[in-house]
Amino acid sequence: MHILGVDIGGTGIKAAIVDSKTGQLISQRQRITTPQPATPQAVAACMKQMVAFFNWQGPIGCGFPATVHHGVAQTASNIDQSWIGTNVESLFTEYTDCPCYVLNDADAAGMAEMAFGAGIQHHGVVLVVTVGTGIGSAVFVNGQLLPNTELGHLILNQQVAEHYISARVRETEDLSWKKWGKRFDLYLQRLAFLMSPDCFIIGGGASKKFEKYSSQLTVKAEVLPAQGLNQAGIVGAAMYALHQQ
Numbered sequence: 001m002h003i004l005g006v007d008i009g010g011t012g013i014k015a016a017i018v019d020s021k022t023g024q025l026i027s028q029r030q031r032i033t034t035p036q037p038a039t040p041q042a043v044a045a046c047m048k049q050m051v052a053f054f055n056w057q058g059p060i061g062c063g064f065p066a067t068v069h070h071g072v073a074q075t076a077s078n079i080d081q082s083w084i085g086t087n088v089e090s091l092f093t094e095y096t097d098c099p100c101y102v103l104n105d106a107d108a109a110g111m112a113e114m115a116f117g118a119g120i121q122h123h124g125v126v127l128v129v130t131v132g133t134g135i136g137s138a139v140f141v142n143g144q145l146l147p148n149t150e151l152g153h154l155i156l157n158q159q160v161a162e163h164y165i166s167a168r169v170r171e172t173e174d175l176s177w178k179k180w181g182k183r184f185d186l187y188l189q190r191l192a193f194l195m196s197p198d199c200f201i202i203g204g205g206a207s208k209k210f211e212k213y214s215s216q217l218t219v220k221a222e223v224l225p226a227q228g229l230n231q232a233g234i235v236g237a238a239m240y241a242l243h244q245q
């Protein structure tokens with residue numbers, strides 16, 4: 001089934017039409033810069049723009065950078081505070097005139113990685129960590145998602161982990177991959193201690209640079225770069241919409 005997959009991030013909104021059974025994109029990817037401030041109305045207007053661009057009529061799956069409980073945003077770390085309590089599914093459905101299904105962005109990326117990427121054949125506890133504007137997490141137990149975990153908000157060195165190891169921090173502090181890798185290793189060690197995962201999968205932009213910092217990683221669990229590159233969020237959102245039909 002073809003579904004429009006959308007990945008809403010702190011800096012960009014990306015979308016493509018996805019074959020939700022195979023995980024393949026069947027259109028080009030379209031990107032819009034996330035409006036600032038990223039208010040509900042401003043982001044919903046971007047959703048409408050995406051639908052017009054693809055001339056889309058049909059279900060839409062959408063990854064959103066916050067916890068989303070039954071369609072309602074519960075947090076807002078890298079988006080406007082006015083999202084908290086907003087029914088994202090109803091808002092997007094109203095603006096696009098298409099049924100919209102919304103989940104946490106890292107959960108979406110994790111679902112795609114488990115089905116079509118680095119997580120294939122990985123059982124037990126798999127922890128997907130996405131490194132972007134924020135740090136997202138998705139926890140799988142024998143392939144089953146525990147939704148809405150916020151492991152990027154663990155306290156590490158007396159600060160919120162994502163304020164210490166996100167891609168944004170790496171850029172603003174101009175950290176080398178080696179220096180950033182050492183910080184990231186502390187984070188993975190902390191997660192390993194708390195969660196005893198069998199495997200970590202690292203997603204987001206850091207997946208493409210894995211060889212630049214992997215030698216800094218000392219955790220015992222296997223650590224793999226995500227394979228879906230920047231598409232996993234789009235593909236996982238479409239998979240989610242398929243399951244909600």
Ligand code: BGC
Nearest residue numbers: 065066067077106134135136
């Ligand atoms: C948010 C998460 C999100 C992650 C990646 C964090 O700041 O709290 O919900 O998954 O950023 O976008």
